[in-house]
Amino acid sequence: xxxxxxxKNSYQDFIKALISxxxxxxxxxxxxxxxxxxxIKDISELDTNYMKTxxxxxxxxxFYPAEKLVNYEVGKTISVxxxxxxxxxxxxxxxxxxxxxxxxxxxxxxxDFIDENYISKRKNLIVIGMDSxxxxxxxxxxxxxxxxxxxxxxxxxxxxxxYFLRIGTARGNEIIQRYAKVRDASAEDFKEYDKYLDDxxxxxxxxxxxKNFYDNFELIYNNEEFWKKVAKDCxxxxxxxxxxxxxxxxxxxxxxxxxxxxxxxxxEWDSCMIPEYxxxxxGHNFRPNKExxxxxxxxxxxxxxxxxxxxYSCVGCGRCIETCLARINxxxxxxxxxxxxxx
Amino acid sequence: MVLKAKEENxxxxxxxxxxxxxxxxxVSPTEKLFNVAFEDEEKQNNFKFLPGQFIxxxxxxxxxxxxxxxSNPNNKEFFELCVRNAxxxxxxxxxxxxxxxxxxxxxxxxxxxxxxxxxxxNVLLIAGGLGMVPLMSLIKYIMQYREDxxxxxxxxGAVNPSSILFRNDIGYWSNRDDISTCVSVDNPDDKWTGxxxxxxxxxxxxxxxxxDTYVVVCGPPVMYKYVxxxxxxxxxxPENIYLSLERxxxxxxxxxxxxxxxxxxxCVDGPVFSLWEIMNLKEAI
Numbered sequence: 001x002x003x004x005x006x007x008k009n010s011y012q013d014f015i016k017a018l019i020s021x022x023x024x025x026x027x028x029x030x031x032x033x034x035x036x037x038x039x040i041k042d043i044s045e046l047d048t049n050y051m052k053t054x055x056x057x058x059x060x061x062x063f064y065p066a067e068k069l070v071n072y073e074v075g076k077t078i079s080v081x082x083x084x085x086x087x088x089x090x091x092x093x094x095x096x097x098x099x100x101x102x103x104x105x106x107x108x109x110x111x112d113f114i115d116e117n118y119i120s121k122r123k124n125l126i127v128i129g130m131d132s133x134x135x136x137x138x139x140x141x142x143x144x145x146x147x148x149x150x151x152x153x154x155x156x157x158x159x160x161x162x163y164f165l166r167i168g169t170a171r172g173n174e175i176i177q178r179y180a181k182v183r184d185a186s187a188e189d190f191k192e193y194d195k196y197l198d199d200x201x202x203x204x205x206x207x208x209x210x211k212n213f214y215d216n217f218e219l220i221y222n223n224e225e226f227w228k229k230v231a232k233d234c235x236x237x238x239x240x241x242x243x244x245x246x247x248x249x250x251x252x253x254x255x256x257x258x259x260x261x262x263x264x265x266x267x268e269w270d271s272c273m274i275p276e277y278x279x280x281x282x283g284h285n286f287r288p289n290k291e292x293x294x295x296x297x298x299x300x301x302x303x304x305x306x307x308x309x310x311x312y313s314c315v316g317c318g319r320c321i322e323t324c325l326a327r328i329n330x331x332x333x334x335x336x337x338x339x340x341x342x343x
Numbered sequence: 344m345v346l347k348a349k350e351e352n353x354x355x356x357x358x359x360x361x362x363x364x365x366x367x368x369x370v371s372p373t374e375k376l377f378n379v380a381f382e383d384e385e386k387q388n389n390f391k392f393l394p395g396q397f398i399x400x401x402x403x404x405x406x407x408x409x410x411x412x413x414s415n416p417n418n419k420e421f422f423e424l425c426v427r428n429a430x431x432x433x434x435x436x437x438x439x440x441x442x443x444x445x446x447x448x449x450x451x452x453x454x455x456x457x458x459x460x461x462x463x464x465n466v467l468l469i470a471g472g473l474g475m476v477p478l479m480s481l482i483k484y485i486m487q488y489r490e491d492x493x494x495x496x497x498x499x500g501a502v503n504p505s506s507i508l509f510r511n512d513i514g515y516w517s518n519r520d521d522i523s524t525c526v527s528v529d530n531p532d533d534k535w536t537g538x539x540x541x542x543x544x545x546x547x548x549x550x551x552x553x554x555d556t557y558v559v560v561c562g563p564p565v566m567y568k569y570v571x572x573x574x575x576x577x578x579x580x581p582e583n584i585y586l587s588l589e590r591x592x593x594x595x596x597x598x599x600x601x602x603x604x605x606x607x608x609x610c611v612d613g614p615v616f617s618l619w620e621i622m623n624l625k626e627a628i
């Protein structure tokens with residue numbers, strides 16, 4: 001990690017240089033409270049002072065809702081070729097928990113087998129992080145995701161009339177050298193940054209008691225009453241999956257072109273909350289009811305990857321809480337598990 | 344050109360290789376046996392799998408589904424798939440003719456039937472319905488190296504006499520004295536003279552010493568709980584009991600996540616697990 005400082009008056013020139021030299025994707029205000037990460041042509045469109053984005057920006061760019069994996073031609077012979085697209089882009093202004101969500105996906109898509117479709121896009125994504133203001137449903141400090149240690153090329157933190165820069169990659173450093181005026185961070189800058197981090201952490205109001213969840217979950221797993229109560233209002237709509245920065249489940253389907261000669265294998269986001277998720281040919285469903293499925297979602301987010309990767313796959317962004325039509329609240333439910341088990 | 348295509352294929356875990364169905368045999372009212380070989384001879388020669396592993400099969404234009412391999416892994420000319428007409432892909436496969444082309448990815452699965460560990464021990468195989476298919480691969484392997492194993496017993500439960508798979512093989516085994524086969528049907532017809540009822544009823548008759556026996560179970564999800572209860576009564580050790588699990592799989596490579604049970608992915612960590620691995624894994628059995 002390299003620590004640099006950029007004066008605020010050279011910030012504009014830096015951004016303008018990036019916009020004119022790269023495909024630049026940043027937060028743009030969509031309505032009163034929601035921003036979306038879209039390609040930006042002019043600095044005036046950029047709004048880094050955002051609170052909410054519905055679709056996690058990194059996931060949107062690296063793991064498309066629908067994506068061609070394989071293209072084939074069927075005739076006298078069959079020819080098959082992979083479809084792997086990737087281009088260099090800058091993702092600007094993404095916050096710590098969404099970077100941590102992407103870091104999870106990075107690890108996931110390169111474990112056991114390497115998913116070229118994901119990782120080739122990831123390698124070409126220049127990530128410039130920036131803190132955003134947490135919503136009232138955000139509990140990322142409890143999940144250890146309010147601060148990004150890695151996964152970015154550089155991370156900008158606004159400190160009064162300057163930006164404190166953490167440069168994470170050689171590529172990030174090259175961009176800085178080419179397009180920005182910076183100086184080394186002084187002891188004074190570090191002290192200010194320390195104060196900033198303390199203040200920033202205070203802005204997160206929601207706390208969850210996740211510490212003993214790993215074992216407590218085993219006890220609560222068979223408590224049907226508990227899960228009936230938690231999943232009572234679930235519509236099995238899958239909205240929570242769509243907005244989750246770490247949800248990665250997908251279906252693969254074959255799709256023929258109208259000429260019936262060419263076809264594609266396409267992956268589409270799937271949702272563990274919809275009934276067909278656990279259905280196999282012959283009609284058996286491994287997770288037939290909504291209690292099974294919600295329990296399974298919590299297990300996947302809060303336990304499974306603690307065992308596999310040593311981290312939660314929930315970053316505490318709170319999007320699913322805001323999106324849920326039935327007001328199912330993962331933060332409340334984590335706390336209820338604790339309450340249920342503690343004497 | 345050929346070289347380039349190969350290089351490209353290496354880059355994506357989702358690209359199938361083209362294979363051809365060389366022979367189709369209807370083995371029951373709902374199941375067909377397919378002999379399949381890759382079009383590329385080199386690919387076919389290098390295709391190695393272990394008993395219990397599976398492949399992902401593409402019917403182009405229709406979709407992909409996982410199927411387990413039923414042939415002896417040492418058979419180099421082709422591999423066998425025994426498929427029930429149950430879903431979109433298997434239905435389309437059943438409508439195909441000899442010579443048709445399909446796509447194959449695999450073999451997949453770290454978890455296979457532990458044929459190495461089983462050497463110099465008794466082997467008890469318990470199959471329910473279509474669960475006989477993956478076991479065939481193991482049985483054929485063991486029969487090839489029969490002297491490496493002690494007693495071999497197969498318990499096979501089918502719904503009715505017409506749904507019994509691999510009749511020729513079973514007939515052949517019944518004439519040998521180095522393999523004992525018990526077939527039981529739930530719904531017998533007038534001509535049935537064999538065992539009647541679920542296959543779990545046959546387990547109490549097994550008299551293999553638990554410390555010297557490996558057990559493999561493969562069948563519909565509902566079967567496992569009852570089979571395990573019977574095996575526990577016989578004091579078979581959980582680390583010596585192996586089960587092949589079924590789950591929905593879209594990718595076979597641990598990405599689509601449909602088959603995950605807690606921290607296990609059936610496609611990557613399985614599909615065969617020892618009972619010890621999954622006995623305390625919620626939702627597995």
